[in-house]
Amino acid sequence: MTQFLDYAVPGVPFGCVFALMAVGLVLTYKASGVFNLAFGAQAFVSALAYVSLIQDDWPRWAAGVIAVLVIGPFVGVLLDRLLFRRIRTASPLVKLVPSLGLLVALPQVALIIAGAEPDIPPPAIVGNAQRVYLHLGSVPVSGLELSISAATVVVVGVLVVLFRFTPVGLEMRAVVESPRMTELAGVNAGRVSAFAWILSSIMAALAGVLLAPLYSQLDPQNFTVLLVWGVAGAVIGRFSSLPLALVGGLALGVGQQVFAGYLPAGVIANGLRPSLPFVVLLVFLPLARQRQLDDPLSVCDPPSSAVERSASGYRSAATVAAGDDAHSVGLWHRRLVGRDVDGAPGLLTRRPTATLAWAVGLVAIVSALTWVPPDWLSTMNQGVAFAIIFLSLTLLTGMSGQISLCQASFAGLGGFMAGQLANHVGLPVVLGMVAGGLLAAGLGVLVAIPTLRLAGLPLALATLAFALLADNILFPNSWIGNGAGGVTVPRPSAGPVSFAAAKPFFVLSLVVLAVTAGVVKLVGDGTMGRYLSAVRSSELAASASGVDVYRLRVLVFALSAGLAGVGGALYGSLEGSLSPDSFGYQISAVLLVVVAIVGLRSIAGAVVAGVVYATLQVAVTTLPSRFAGLVAVLFGLATLSYTRHPEGFLDYLGARTQHALARHRVARVDAHPPVAGPGPAPGPVVPAAPVGEGA
Amino acid sequence: MTGAGALLVASGISKQYGGIVALDHVDLAVGTGEAVGIVGPNGAGKTTLFNCLFGLEDPDEGTVVFGDRRIDRLPVWRRSRLGIGRTFQRMELFEGMTVADHLLVAEQAASGTVRVWRDFLHRGGPTPPELHHVEAVLDLLGLADLADRPVDALDLGHARLVELGRAMMGSPRLLMLDEPSSGLDVDDTARLGRILDETRRSTGVAVVLVEHDLSLVESTVDRLVVLNFGTVLATGGVAEVLADPEVRRAYLGTTA
Numbered sequence: 001m002t003q004f005l006d007y008a009v010p011g012v013p014f015g016c017v018f019a020l021m022a023v024g025l026v027l028t029y030k031a032s033g034v035f036n037l038a039f040g041a042q043a044f045v046s047a048l049a050y051v052s053l054i055q056d057d058w059p060r061w062a063a064g065v066i067a068v069l070v071i072g073p074f075v076g077v078l079l080d081r082l083l084f085r086r087i088r089t090a091s092p093l094v095k096l097v098p099s100l101g102l103l104v105a106l107p108q109v110a111l112i113i114a115g116a117e118p119d120i121p122p123p124a125i126v127g128n129a130q131r132v133y134l135h136l137g138s139v140p141v142s143g144l145e146l147s148i149s150a151a152t153v154v155v156v157g158v159l160v161v162l163f164r165f166t167p168v169g170l171e172m173r174a175v176v177e178s179p180r181m182t183e184l185a186g187v188n189a190g191r192v193s194a195f196a197w198i199l200s201s202i203m204a205a206l207a208g209v210l211l212a213p214l215y216s217q218l219d220p221q222n223f224t225v226l227l228v229w230g231v232a233g234a235v236i237g238r239f240s241s242l243p244l245a246l247v248g249g250l251a252l253g254v255g256q257q258v259f260a261g262y263l264p265a266g267v268i269a270n271g272l273r274p275s276l277p278f279v280v281l282l283v284f285l286p287l288a289r290q291r292q293l294d295d296p297l298s299v300c301d302p303p304s305s306a307v308e309r310s311a312s313g314y315r316s317a318a319t320v321a322a323g324d325d326a327h328s329v330g331l332w333h334r335r336l337v338g339r340d341v342d343g344a345p346g347l348l349t350r351r352p353t354a355t356l357a358w359a360v361g362l363v364a365i366v367s368a369l370t371w372v373p374p375d376w377l378s379t380m381n382q383g384v385a386f387a388i389i390f391l392s393l394t395l396l397t398g399m400s401g402q403i404s405l406c407q408a409s410f411a412g413l414g415g416f417m418a419g420q421l422a423n424h425v426g427l428p429v430v431l432g433m434v435a436g437g438l439l440a441a442g443l444g445v446l447v448a449i450p451t452l453r454l455a456g457l458p459l460a461l462a463t464l465a466f467a468l469l470a471d472n473i474l475f476p477n478s479w480i481g482n483g484a485g486g487v488t489v490p491r492p493s494a495g496p497v498s499f500a501a502a503k504p505f506f507v508l509s510l511v512v513l514a515v516t517a518g519v520v521k522l523v524g525d526g527t528m529g530r531y532l533s534a535v536r537s538s539e540l541a542a543s544a545s546g547v548d549v550y551r552l553r554v555l556v557f558a559l560s561a562g563l564a565g566v567g568g569a570l571y572g573s574l575e576g577s578l579s580p581d582s583f584g585y586q587i588s589a590v591l592l593v594v595v596a597i598v599g600l601r602s603i604a605g606a607v608v609a610g611v612v613y614a615t616l617q618v619a620v621t622t623l624p625s626r627f628a629g630l631v632a633v634l635f636g637l638a639t640l641s642y643t644r645h646p647e648g649f650l651d652y653l654g655a656r657t658q659h660a661l662a663r664h665r666v667a668r669v670d671a672h673p674p675v676a677g678p679g680p681a682p683g684p685v686v687p688a689a690p691v692g693e694g695a
Numbered sequence: 696m697t698g699a700g701a702l703l704v705a706s707g708i709s710k711q712y713g714g715i716v717a718l719d720h721v722d723l724a725v726g727t728g729e730a731v732g733i734v735g736p737n738g739a740g741k742t743t744l745f746n747c748l749f750g751l752e753d754p755d756e757g758t759v760v761f762g763d764r765r766i767d768r769l770p771v772w773r774r775s776r777l778g779i780g781r782t783f784q785r786m787e788l789f790e791g792m793t794v795a796d797h798l799l800v801a802e803q804a805a806s807g808t809v810r811v812w813r814d815f816l817h818r819g820g821p822t823p824p825e826l827h828h829v830e831a832v833l834d835l836l837g838l839a840d841l842a843d844r845p846v847d848a849l850d851l852g853h854a855r856l857v858e859l860g861r862a863m864m865g866s867p868r869l870l871m872l873d874e875p876s877s878g879l880d881v882d883d884t885a886r887l888g889r890i891l892d893e894t895r896r897s898t899g900v901a902v903v904l905v906e907h908d909l910s911l912v913e914s915t916v917d918r919l920v921v922l923n924f925g926t927v928l929a930t931g932g933v934a935e936v937l938a939d940p941e942v943r944r945a946y947l948g949t950t951a
Contacts, residue, residue, distance in 0.1 A: 519815065522814050522815055522816075523814050523815070526813070526814030526820070527803055527813070527814060527820070527821075528814050529814075530792075530796060530799070530800050530803075531800065531804065533789060533791070533792055534789045534792065534800045537788070537789040537790040537791070537792075538787040538788065538789060540751075540783070540787050541783065541787035541788070541789065541858075541861070542789075542800075542804070543770070543771040543772045543775070544749070544771060544772075544775055544780075544781050544783075544787075544862075545772075545775060545800060545801035545804045545805065545861055545862075545864070545865075546772050546775040546776045546801065546804035546805040546806075546807065546865060547772055547800070547804040548770075548772045549772065
């Protein structure tokens with residue numbers, strides 16, 4: 001018992017902080033429909049403000065009040081107004097991408113505003129952190145632990161009073177149950193939801209300020225981990241119950257310490273503790289899903305917004321009308337039946353933008369093989385490798401609508417395997433790439449089987465948890481990622497042909513990219529693509545038509561994991577070695593955000609995203625740190641713009657070009673009518689005046 | 696309607712939500728080619744019964760036999776492939792897809808012969824028989840002119856027909872229609888009735904129809920089942936059941 005207390009008591013402050021996060025997440029999710037992953041970043045921003053103010057000689061309590069009660073809600077309200085309010089009824093992807101982007105960008109932006117990273121260890125908000133105030137049994141309780149617990153108790157007390165005894169609390173409880181029902185009763189749900197945002201942002205800020213002293217340094221990383229624990233707590237609360245989320249968060253904080261205490265020290269214990277959220281998510285997510293259906297009005301959803309509609313269809317009505325109707329049986333139909341349909345777009349109309357894309361690509365390839373300097377070529381080659389990984393997302397998220405936050409993990413796995421097999425077994429690297437892809441696909445099946453009963457947000461969270469598990473258990477293993485040491489991946493050779501030099505390797509990469517693109521295109525245009533379109537719009541109707549939705553999903557997930565694995569292996573071979581850092585879970589999030597912004601619905605989108613990502617990487621590593629921060633700002637702004645154009649930058653640009661061209665054509669026809677008379681009144685006597693133009 | 700002619704036999708279906716009894720030992724049999732209407736006040740358990748038969752919900756008790764197979768543990772898509780087509784009260788269409796594609800997806804999925812590797816070899820296209828069947832159903836429903844339109848652009852009446860057409864693909868032996876007339880005006884409903892009649896005549900498909908529009912029910916079904924509070928209140932010929940005083944009290948709200 002004493003031993004248990006020894007382990008459990010130090011877990012309480014963590015539990016308190018996790019609980020605050022979990023409650024805040026549930027609060028905003030239910031009140032505004034957005035599962036705000038940027039919460040971790042909000043916590044960081046407040047923590048940073050707190051420590052910076054103290055460094056500027058503010059008293060600790062004042063810094064705490066400003067950080068928690070002013071800066072926290074300010075950031076929250078800003079995000080709500082600028083962003084989240086607009087996407088309340090959008091599809092899960094459209095809701096998730098901005099919050100993921102902000103999770104990455106916001107801390108960087110805050111660091112720029114703060115000027116410099118504070119270099120003092122974050123102090124506790126009240127009391128002496130180190131002093132032992134009392135003993136629980138034999139366990140000493142420090143001022144830090146005491147202050148965190150006390151602050152949490154106060155917040156929970158305030159919440160209880162607010163919810164039980166005030167009118168706005170009653171309204172908030174109603175909104176949490178059913179926003180639509182509450183609106184019908186004459187309550188302004190928007191106002192209530194804004195209040196919920198303020199409240200939850202305060203909680204995020206408090207969690208950040210309380211958590212900061214638990215670490216010796218302020219690192220955004222720790223706050224992302226905090227977020228994941230909070231997510232696990234929210235899932236225990238089934239996304240809907242505030243008390244359960246509170247208890248869940250507390251239990252996780254205590255549980256992780258007890259867990260780590262009883263396990264023998266070493267890699268297993270160190271790895272298992274951070275993967276606890278994965279286990280929790282797997283166990284509790286299926287329960288959460290059923291609870292979500294409880295809104296009594298959920299069966300009469302309002303018509304989806306334009307944002308949602310344009311983001312949900314891989315090939316929406318608009319693109320079909322724009323002449324891109326590969327999904328239609330039109331041509332077969334007409335050939336077979338011999339009937340032409342009025343107004344149907346011809347299958348042969350090519351988009352002018354597609355021609356342009358091919359031309360640009362060709363110029364780039366020719367340049368790469370002739371005059372481009374070696375370091376540029378290397379960047380371009382990285383772009384090609386990433387394009388393959390992005391294509392795996394085109395297939396999975398773009399076509400099938402499943403959100404994966406562990407694509408980098410699969411890529412890493414493929415890369416590590418290719419390297420390990422080459423180093424230990426002497427397998428040729430090209431075969432190693434295939435093997436890496438197959439292994440990633442196999443692991444994809446293993447991940448898919450328990451998680452793919454879920455869809456949308458729960459699936460995304462489950463894959464996030466898997467990415468964490470890969471980071472902490474798979475990658476440190478000497479048989480897989482070999483921890484910090486990483487794995488070397490040699491350049492391949494096929495018989496007499498060596499791909500060791502930059503240009504041959506670039507050609508090889510292009511071939512792999514072409515094959516991958518071919519697979520994605522064939523799947524998308526084929527019967528499977530039609531099935532995927534069907535499942536994405538209505539899983540119910542698809543299965544009612546006889547589509548085995550689950551099998552289809554597992555298949556696509558595995559195929560996508562396999563493609564990512566091949567891309568990772570190619571990247572490893574390009575770089576010569578891979579470290580687990582190149583494929584951490586944050587990378588998965590960044591990859592998804594980048595490709596979503598550029599365009600998830602076309603092969604060109606994946607290729608451009610690859611180039612953009614490789615360029616960004618170069619920019620971040622070679623530019624002075626001040627400009628590297630600007631990259632983060634740009635990234636954040638692009639994330640904001642994503643909610644306006646969820647179809648992706650490329651599709652948006654394509655549509656604009658097409659409109660412009662069409663208008664130009666119309667204008668030209670107007671200016672030079674095919675048969676125009678030179679006289680001031682063309683009138684009905686047109687045939688009499690075929691003069692002028694020819695001369 | 697039991698014995699050799701029975702196509703679907705559900706026996707003793709019960710379903711509870713918490714303490715609420717939605718279905719209490721309901722029996723339902725549908726003969727080959729027979730059209731059965733299910734009526735009853737809101738909350739009588741009609742849609743729950745549909746969902747239990749189709750596999751969207753698991754009944755707490757009871758068995759469902761289709762043809763000579765027990766299907767009550769099979770997933771939805773298996774039941775669909777065995778030959779049950781279904782429409783939904785709330786429209787479930789595939790956004791952005793054309794009318795013809797809706798039918799094609801259903802036709803290919805129902806046969807279960809699609810293989811992924813065919814897609815990789817660019818051999819995943821529809822076969823001529825599949826396309827002919829799509830064509831035939833389009834003609835039957837009068838949708839041939841709209842075949843290449845995306846469904847998003849259709850009015851509700853035509854959209855309901857697309858749903859019906861999708862349910863008819865793969866030549867099912869049983870069609871389950873959940874309030875197909877809801878939201879339709881009198882003309883659209885009449886057209887729907889005519890099309891249902893023609894479909895039954897030409898394919899011999901059995902129909903289970905949940906419907907509030909009594910004119911459609913009367914013109915379509917051979918037999919009526921009245922549900923009330925999760926139990927079967929009455930069953931028999933349409934005129935006879937509707938004349939039943941107990942039915943009139945429970946459903947039509949008249950004290951006869």
